Amino acid sequence: MFKIFVVEDDKQLVTLLEEHLHKFGFNTQSVNHFDSVLYQFEQYSPHLVLLDV
Numbered sequence: 001m002f003k004i005f006v007v008e009d010d011k012q013l014v015t016l017l018e019e020h021l022h023k024f025g026f027n028t029q030s031v032n033h034f035d036s037v038l039y040q041f042e043q044y045s046p047h048l049v050l051l052d053v
Helices: 011-023 034-044
Strands: 003-007 027-030 048-051
Touching: 003 011, 003 034, 011 027
Parallel strands: 003 027, 003 048
Antiparallel strands: none
16 A cells, blocks of 8 residues: 655645545555654655645
């Protein structure tokens, strides 16, 4: 199963993205604390990162 790491500050958008991605069978993790993004990224080891720039 593919893992997707979502970095986004808009909680409504994160919820929408995760709902749709779960429907297609993807596992997701979103960032809640932006000061630890790199640590969370290393711990989750995702296949793809969706990043808000």
